[in-house]
Amino acid sequence: MKIAVMGSIHNDGWDLLKKENLQCFEITNFDEQNLAKVLDDVDAILLRTSNLNSNILSKCRNLKIISRHGVGYDNVDIDYLNKHQIALAITSTSNAVSVAEHVLTCFLYLTKNINLSDKLTREGKFKEKATLPNFFELYKKNVLIFGFGRIGKEVAKRCIGFEANIFVFDPFIENKVIEEHGCNPISKIEGIKLADYISIHLPLNTETKNFISKKEFELMKESVILVNSARGGIVSENDLYDALTINKIHGAGLDVFEQEPPDENHKLFKLSNILLSPHNAALTLECRKRMAVEGAENIIKYLKNKNDLNLNNIVNKKEIGI
Numbered sequence: 001m002k003i004a005v006m007g008s009i010h011n012d013g014w015d016l017l018k019k020e021n022l023q024c025f026e027i028t029n030f031d032e033q034n035l036a037k038v039l040d041d042v043d044a045i046l047l048r049t050s051n052l053n054s055n056i057l058s059k060c061r062n063l064k065i066i067s068r069h070g071v072g073y074d075n076v077d078i079d080y081l082n083k084h085q086i087a088l089a090i091t092s093t094s095n096a097v098s099v100a101e102h103v104l105t106c107f108l109y110l111t112k113n114i115n116l117s118d119k120l121t122r123e124g125k126f127k128e129k130a131t132l133p134n135f136f137e138l139y140k141k142n143v144l145i146f147g148f149g150r151i152g153k154e155v156a157k158r159c160i161g162f163e164a165n166i167f168v169f170d171p172f173i174e175n176k177v178i179e180e181h182g183c184n185p186i187s188k189i190e191g192i193k194l195a196d197y198i199s200i201h202l203p204l205n206t207e208t209k210n211f212i213s214k215k216e217f218e219l220m221k222e223s224v225i226l227v228n229s230a231r232g233g234i235v236s237e238n239d240l241y242d243a244l245t246i247n248k249i250h251g252a253g254l255d256v257f258e259q260e261p262p263d264e265n266h267k268l269f270k271l272s273n274i275l276l277s278p279h280n281a282a283l284t285l286e287c288r289k290r291m292a293v294e295g296a297e298n299i300i301k302y303l304k305n306k307n308d309l310n311l312n313n314i315v316n317k318k319e320i321g322i
């Protein structure tokens with residue numbers, strides 16, 4: 001069996017693949033012509049962030065499974081995979097904790113103005129702390145979570161530790177399930193109106209594109225903190241910029257962008273009330289190990305013994321008859 005690893009992964013994943021005596025190689029040149037050539041006879045692909053469109057996939061005559069090093073799969077043509085009975089796996093149990101911790105980091109950093117306190121102290125203005133803008137507690141505040149999958153649940157769990165009031169909008173999750181996790185189901189608009197903190201954990205698709213835009217910003221409290229660690233494009237960057245510029249909302253955290261990497265002169269970079277990161281919320285050392293191992297396990301089990309496979313990791317199992 002021949003396995004292509006598209007992008008760098010932790011050595012623990014490599015070790016697992018090599019232990020199974022699979023013929024593995026790493027791809028670092030993601031030019032479409034090169035991919036069409038080197039993926040010609042592979043049985044499986046362990047994929048990081050590069051794109052696999054139908055043109056490339058049509059050249060993969062032996063492909064049986066793509067295993068994503070993560071949970072999002074908008075960089076893969078899922079329709080092509082379904083049509084040609086190719087499995088698509090994700091590392092569903094690997095990154096929830098890391099992303100949830102990142103969200104809480106953004107919440108606390110932005111609401112506590114940590115950077116300003118640090119700057120004032122370093123400048124020898126210790127006694128001028130009264131000049132700092134107000135900062136706030138997460139305690140007893142209203143947290144709105146869009147999307148209640150594994151990451152949304154982990155965010156909720158941590159916010160409950162702050163005794164916050166957790167509200168959830170997810171039309172695909174039964175209210176009973178939300179309530180069992182100590183949270184309150186709510187509509188999108190009502191949740192936006194009462195939220196002090198908002199965390200987004202939705203997939204990017206036609207229904208969620210610009211899910212948060214001018215209309216939603218106009219309904220928010222001026223004190224709200226908005227964090228998007230899901231996918232760029234769910235929040236309209238132009239409307240977010242306008243809301244932050246006129247202080248319609250207090251602050252925002254973005255780990256994802258509509259275009260990645262974003263333009264070096266992106267207008268959001270000029271604002272002081274936004275915290276930015278390069279789509280690395282999940283890339284703690286521990287999470288990178290887990291994703292590499294789980295991504296490799298998906299391939300090994302699918303190719304060698306499907307009975308051992310975590311079927312929750314196969315996102316198109318119905319379409320391919322598993």
